[in-house]
Amino acid sequence: MLYFSRWKIYMILATCIAGFILMLPNFMGRDTLAALPSWYANTRVSLGLDLRGGSHLLLEVDMATVIRDRVEGLVDGARQQLRTANIGYTALNAGERAVTVQLRDPAQAAEAVKALRQLASPVGRTALGGGQPDLDVTADGDTVTVALSEVALRDRATQAIEQSIEIVRRRIDETGVNEPTIARQGDDRILVQLPGVEDPDRIKRLLGTTAKMTFRLVDVNADPNTGRAPPGSEILPSAEGDRYQSKYVIRKKVEVDGATLQNASAGTNPQTGEWVVNFEFNTAGANRFAEVTKQNVGRPFAIVLDNKVISAPVIREPITGGRGQISGNFTAAGANDLAVLLRAGALPAPLKVIEERTVGPDLGADSIRAGLTAVVVGFVLVCVYIIASYGLFGAFACFALLINIVLTLAALSLLHATLTLPGIAGILLTLGLAVDANILINERIREETKKGRGVFASMEAGFSRAYSTIVDSNLTTAIKMALLFIFGTGTIKGFAVTITFGILISMFTATVLVRLMMVTWLRRTRPATLPV
């Protein structure tokens, strides 16, 4: 164990030097980094939100709404199919995940099933074709049930969450947050991490708005205050800021869908000076808008956002250019936010924030300072103790400890791992645990020396005997940390990461590197006794 071949020595030294070079960008200023090649400048540890400040939001997609929307769509589809097929029914009801039809004539059941099956579309299709129908249509006497299949529900959920992530990403990009992380978590959750965001209020508001916009006609014949809307219409409240009316009776039929919007921007009306949102349709939307406005000159046309009427201006003349303006007594921020929402598109279902963790940037800076202080003080304390206990060999161990920190940082930088406050605690704890190897070795050498062995024999025995114990104790810690990494969340994972790296690296620094130092010293000085 005491012999090191030349190339092995070079390898060990090269590892240490490479580690030192790799961790350097962490401590460079912005200007220095800019001058370096990007692959090198980018080998840096990324700081967790708890250290750099920022907001962590966990969002949940409201899957119940997703399913309900699909079922409501099915009701419309079923009505149409039955009418086309000339099948009479007495009731058509939407359930939780199924539509039931009561037929007037049970004899038509088979015919109804056939007609309703046409509503199904294949899901779970692969490149090879195949796929299953998303609906189960069954008949029982005069009742026909159209149920969403399990596969369909899952497929719909996946679609909804993927679509939501896309919309969330677009909305956040619009706000100009740097390096946001947006990731799917589990079946119905989206994790959003926003570095540097101190007050996530605006983003929470943006993400909490579904932004489903529709253009619909106002039912002018009905009185919104009666509390009852005629069939085909509904009573909707007006958005805040509407000066004219608090409630409107709005036709259910969507004349133009907000999905056909191509662009939107905030601006001011040159005449009144108030904030407005200018929008622009794509070709299909523009044609439709022109047609509707042509047919309904003189009637109020409601702009509905998430079931609230933003405004209901009277159409003065046909609008054929595909451009329009929404004025709803906006503030500058309100107009801007609406423009952002319209540009990014509507969410397939409402999102709820179910977890928020926000850290202000100066608390983050305080934490970094506290963490660094703790690491430096911890390092000094451990070194003083270990040198007092083992003299020169203790000093070797301390040097190895320093290299351990350097290599741990290098490993984290290479992997772009995230350093969190618990991660710093992990580095600190590694200091204590890593010298355990040296304590084991030194105690063993001391024992062997006491038994009257020679210098080289004692060293040899010390290292080889202690080795299995060192492997054992490090492995048990590594197992624990793997579990913490798998089951922990957020910043606590950082603890598992640094401690695992620190301990694995200590197998190199505390044994191989220290052995090299001790052997070199031994060969140079040829002492008669060991200083332990």
Added chain:
Amino acid sequence: MFHLRLVPDNTKIPFMNGRIAGLVVSAVLSLASVFLFFYPGLNYGIDFRGGIVIEARTPQAADFASLRHTLTGLDMGQVALQEFGSPQDVLIRLERQPGDDAAQQVAADRVRNTLAEAVPGTQVRRVEAVGASVSGELFANGMLALGLAMLAMLIYIWFRFEWQFGFGAVVTLLLDITKIVGFYAITGLQFNLVAVAAILTIMGYSVNDKVVVYDRMRENLRIYKKMPLRELIDKSINETLNRTLGTSMSTLLSIIPLALFGGEALQDFGIVLIFGIFLATSSSIFIAAPILLFLGENRLRRGTPTDAPAGNSPATTP
């Protein structure tokens, strides 16, 4: 050349004389801890219970009485205010608000706004709001991690040593963990994800400690074929005493700064780890070893003195 020794070399402390006392004291403390776990119970943090934590810094020293009055006026259940660090730093904890996960958000925003009105210039430095479904999952995951860690340790030691060692280590670990839980109950420290990390760390540390002492026992079992188990265990503990205490010392020294400068979250972590190091060190000597003595007599020492071919002098391995 002077070297610091925590204990002199060649100690011959008869630790096994205190085997009954050690086990009894440990069992009593653990039982008391289990009792404390149910009554008064743990102070679960927001990770596990849901709720809201807001850390604010007021422009001048905070007026706690008026702050408490203002926040209690919001009618959002119990509001706990705590000073930490400097007199300007206030930690506000609210219990989980009735309603769904989104209700926490609404409440957190209300507190933020109220603070801004009541004490202008207040800086909200940290906000955490966790709903019931998230906290439920975090708790389940935390407990799962602890359970699996326990199992992993049992399997690991079972593979590495004879079953008596594995049994001893796991029983000791159970006794250790109950006492840590008891420590949380007595001190009222927040029991959260950081606490799970602390328990896992102490478990790892405690098992390390046992492995080192067990390793030495096994080695001595091979060398001293005739020595009675009790004497052998004492000898092994004494031989590894300097290492055991040395490592405890170095780990302690690395953690003390955490307890001193770690800030709100890590301070608790540091304090619990310090307790855990004392616990793990003492349990290696006073619990893991006696269990092995009870289980191992006549088993680990199957070869009785009469048929030991190794002779009278201790055999040495090359």
